[in-house]
Amino acid sequence: MTTPLEENMIHSTVAPPDPAVEGAAVAAPGRDAPIAVKIHSDGAPKPEVKGTPTPQTDVATVPVVRLRGMSFYYGSFRAVREVTFDVPKNEITALIGPSGSGKSTILRAINRMNDLIPSTRVEGEVLYNGEDLYGDRVDPVEVRRRIGMVFQKPNPFPKSIFDNVAFGPRVHGLKGNLNDLVEQSLRRAALWDEVKDKLKQSGTALSGGQQQRLCIARAIAVEPDVILMDEPASALDPRATLQIEELMHELEERYTIIVVTHNMQQAARASDNTVFLNMGEDRAGYVVEMGPTTQIFTNPKNQLTEDYVSGRFG
Amino acid sequence: MAGASTAVPAVVVRRSLAGQGADWRGLIFQGLLLLSVVITLLFLFILLADVFSRALPVFTERGGSFLSSSLSSSAARSGVIQGLFGSFVIAIIVVIVAFPIGIMTAIYLEEYAPDTRLTQLISINIRNLAGVPSVVYGLLGLAVFVQLLGPLTGGRSVIAGGLTLAVLVLPIVIITSAESLRAVPQALREAGYGIGASRWQVTRSLVLPSAAPGILTGTVLSLSRALGETAPLIVVGAVSGYFSTGNASTVDQLFGRFTALPMIVFNWAREPQQSAFGPLTAAAIVVLLLVTLSINAFAILLRNRFEKNW
Ligand SMILES: Nc1ncnc2c1ncn2[C@@H]1O[C@H](COP(=O)(O)OP(=O)(O)OP(=O)(O)O)[C@@H](O)[C@H]1O
Ligand SMILES: [Mg+2]
Numbered sequence: 152m153t154t155p156l157e158e159n160m161i162h163s164t165v166a167p168p169d170p171a172v173e174g175a176a177v178a179a180p181g182r183d184a185p186i187a188v189k190i191h192s193d194g195a196p197k198p199e200v201k202g203t204p205t206p207q208t209d210v211a212t213v214p215v216v217r218l219r220g221m222s223f224y225y226g227s228f229r230a231v232r233e234v235t236f237d238v239p240k241n242e243i244t245a246l247i248g249p250s251g252s253g254k255s256t257i258l259r260a261i262n263r264m265n266d267l268i269p270s271t272r273v274e275g276e277v278l279y280n281g282e283d284l285y286g287d288r289v290d291p292v293e294v295r296r297r298i299g300m301v302f303q304k305p306n307p308f309p310k311s312i313f314d315n316v317a318f319g320p321r322v323h324g325l326k327g328n329l330n331d332l333v334e335q336s337l338r339r340a341a342l343w344d345e346v347k348d349k350l351k352q353s354g355t356a357l358s359g360g361q362q363q364r365l366c367i368a369r370a371i372a373v374e375p376d377v378i379l380m381d382e383p384a385s386a387l388d389p390r391a392t393l394q395i396e397e398l399m400h401e402l403e404e405r406y407t408i409i410v411v412t413h414n415m416q417q418a419a420r421a422s423d424n425t426v427f428l429n430m431g432e433d434r435a436g437y438v439v440e441m442g443p444t445t446q447i448f449t450n451p452k453n454q455l456t457e458d459y460v461s462g463r464f465g
Numbered sequence: 466m467a468g469a470s471t472a473v474p475a476v477v478v479r480r481s482l483a484g485q486g487a488d489w490r491g492l493i494f495q496g497l498l499l500l501s502v503v504i505t506l507l508f509l510f511i512l513l514a515d516v517f518s519r520a521l522p523v524f525t526e527r528g529g530s531f532l533s534s535s536l537s538s539s540a541a542r543s544g545v546i547q548g549l550f551g552s553f554v555i556a557i558i559v560v561i562v563a564f565p566i567g568i569m570t571a572i573y574l575e576e577y578a579p580d581t582r583l584t585q586l587i588s589i590n591i592r593n594l595a596g597v598p599s600v601v602y603g604l605l606g607l608a609v610f611v612q613l614l615g616p617l618t619g620g621r622s623v624i625a626g627g628l629t630l631a632v633l634v635l636p637i638v639i640i641t642s643a644e645s646l647r648a649v650p651q652a653l654r655e656a657g658y659g660i661g662a663s664r665w666q667v668t669r670s671l672v673l674p675s676a677a678p679g680i681l682t683g684t685v686l687s688l689s690r691a692l693g694e695t696a697p698l699i700v701v702g703a704v705s706g707y708f709s710t711g712n713a714s715t716v717d718q719l720f721g722r723f724t725a726l727p728m729i730v731f732n733w734a735r736e737p738q739q740s741a742f743g744p745l746t747a748a749a750i751v752v753l754l755l756v757t758l759s760i761n762a763f764a765i766l767l768r769n770r771f772e773k774n775w
Contacts, residue, residue, distance in 0.1 A: 262659070264655065264658065264659065267654070267655070267658060269579065269580045292658075292661055292662070292663050293661065294661075295658060295659060295660065295661040296660070296661025297661075299659060299660055299661070300655075300659035300660075301659075302652065302655065302656070302659070304652060306650075306652040306653065306655070306656040307656075308653065308656060308657075308671060309653075309675060318657075318660065318662075318670070319660040319661065319662070322660075322661070322662045322663070322666045322670070323661065366656070369656075369660060370659070370660060372660075373660050373661060
């Protein structure tokens with residue numbers, strides 16, 4: 152794992168500055184962007200101490216996932232145009248933008264979920280630890296195991312709570328104590344206390360918020376590296392939404408999270424970095440601006456971004 | 466919107482809530498629906514009442530011996546054991562041949578095949594096959610299972626008949642299974658793929674269990690369709706006269722001439738109007754009905770079981 156990573160870092164520092172990469176200040180070294188600072192819902196910047204103080208603010212954060220000029224086609228329709236951004240390790244990156252700007256498309260391209268849709272095509276590169284995920288020898292099943300996904304609508308299996316969480320470990324033939332793994336995953340998903348007495352009950356009988364946390368537990372049970380979340384809280388009430396956001400904060404210690412959200416407050420509260428997408432004249436989504444969430448929300452460079460995050464369009 | 470201060474007068478509210486009075490069209494439509502139900506039930510009732518009343522004497526006079534005796538030229542001694550045997554073997558052949566092939570074809574078409582023109586063409590043609598008259602399947606059976614594969618099937622044997630009926634219900638098995646698979650929500654598949662399950666794992670552990678109740682009901686119901694078919698068996702050459710099994714061994718019974726319940730009904734029904742075979746026909750129909758009804762009941766049972774366990 153060290154070699155591709157190192158290569159990757161060298162590449163990112165030595166390569167001539169690509170304007171798009173430059174925009175992704177989060178990955179650029181030497182920036183003293185206070186990544187740990189998050190904005191509260193009232194909009195005022197307020198420093199917030201993260202679970203564990205990490206020295207990552209000094210050193211360039213390692214990008215786990217990098218998109219390099221990625222375009223995505225549904226048949227002949229280009230839904231996403233030349234998207235370039237980096238996703239730093241153990242941070243939360245939010246994708247925001249109006250409906251149809253390609254947020255879900257990008258997310259699903261990162262774990263090759265779009266392979267399931269016939270006649271789709273990717274151009275450019277999607278790199279995971281330096282490896283092109285669309286390379287010849289890459290098995291999408293392995294990709295999805297390392298890059299897990301939580302969907303907009305909670306979709307637990309119509310099986311028991313235990314079997315929901317144990318499904319992944321079972322299909323991957325993971326050794327070790329399944330009971331412990333299920334408990335640990337449910338604890339990390341902040342669901343254990345609510346379900347520990349009814350693990351045999353059906354996962355579909357839980358409340359919406361609980362189902363979504365079950366889906367998160369199911370995703371982390373296979374020990375992924377990256378978790379993709381497509382509007383994970385859009386079907387939930389404000390309380391459950393906050394629970395999911397708190398959970399994301401706890402998870403970012405161990406996982407890299409990319410989250411699509413329509414909720415500006417959520418993006419501001421919950422993410423470290425923000426990528427703002429818009430839909431162009433040709434109806435293809437493109438990246439308008441990206442950077443630390445604080446900057447995108449308080450000091451955007453682009454007028455479109457400012458209009459969008461302040462709710463004037465979108 | 467009225468200003469916040471002006472309240473709507475109570476009379477206006479009452480009038481607006483009162484509705485338009487009786488909805489005649491709606492009532493007439495409802496009446497027609499009810500009438501259709503009554504007509505359907507009436508036909509069914511008359512049919513069943515007629516058959517059961519004519520069959521009753523046979524069962525009261527002869528009891529179980531009607532089930533256990535062989536065909537005979539004498540109505541008083543004739544029974545349906547050979548028909549029961551033939552239908553039983555046919556059922557087994559259908560289950561062994563049509564169910565696995567049909568279900569696996571459906572899984573391939575729905576879960577594995579790329580969604581191309583060719584796949585769509587195949588699907589449409591399978592639908593068309595389900596609409597082909599059963600006599601045509603009889604001709605196919607005659608050409609393939611009786612003549613071409615005669616050395617293997619024994620010619621006009623119950624094996625050839627069973628295979629013909631298996632082919633007959635194959636499109637039905639495929640269609641009902643494919644529909645059950647299509648009804649499985651895509652979100653379930655994505656959930657599985659999202660944690661890195663392979664296609665085989667998603668199909669086996671998620672898609673099939675949730676489609677199983679539908680697949681089972683569809684396939685088992687197609688079995689009762691197979692057991693009720695007469696025309697293909699006539700073409701394939703089920704015995705239409707009287708024959709006795711004598712002391713034939715099971716192997717001889719499998720590869721020799723055969724008959725089945727619907728064939729017996731057909732033959733007896735061809736006897737002159739007032740012959741002694743009249744009540745026997747009704748009794749054979751009752752036996753056939755009971756067989757298919759219990760198969761359908763079994764299908765419902767299976768479905769409930771699967772829905773609970775999964
Ligand atoms: N399966 C598909 N087939 C064809 N076109 C699609 C498909 N899915 C999405 N698109 C198109 O791709 C574009 C981007 O869609 P996408 O779902 O990625 O947008 P989004 O940003 O997630 O929108 P939303 O906020 O509404 O979820 C849209 O124009 C959409 O119509
Ligand atoms: Mg979307």
